[in-house]
Amino acid sequence: MPRAKSICLTARCPRVTVRAGRCETHAPPPRTWRTSARNKNRPGDFHSRRATVLARDRFTCQRCGSKTELEVDHLVPIAKGGTWELSNLWVLCATCHRQKTYYEDRA
Known part of the structure; x- marks a missing residue:
């Protein structure tokens, strides 16, 4: 059964959510793996x-x-x-x- 659509958690934004409870405009950027400075050149x-x-x-x-x-x-x-x-x-x-x-x- 498909999930019901919900609106963005940002105040006064009526758009449909896409990620982390937010619309495309307010969604956080996708996570990227960070290399620590210590191991950057390993x-x-x-x-x-x-x-x-x-x-x-x-x-x-x-x-x-x-x-x-x-x-x-x-x-x-x-x-x-x-x-x-x-x-x-x-x-x-x-x-x-x-x-x-x-x-x-x-x-």
């Missing part, structure tokens, strides 16, 4: 690169040897001229990554 194959780096480093933190809470990190941060090349990526546990980031921000 390569499309990042997940395969991440898997490659994890396997290369044997799923082990390269600082302390931990095998839990692993993260892929840049040796030289992107903000300081680093790249997304495999040679600039390594595996760190969350604790070592936090420490490295803390000291990088202070340098």
Whole structure:
């Protein structure tokens, strides 16, 4: 059974709704996916690169040897001229990554 037509929710607008309870004039623009500034320049194959780096480093933190809470990190941060090349990526546990980031921000 078709749905009954309704009028726009905007005050004094008698037009029929099309999206979100509003007419074509007052309807919000369709949603678009936003890329955060942080990941804007990340390569499309990042997940395969991440898997490659994890396997290369044997799923082990390269600082302390931990095998839990692993993260892929840049040796030289992107903000300081680093790249997304495999040679600039390594595996760190969350604790070592936090420490490295803390000291990088202070340098």
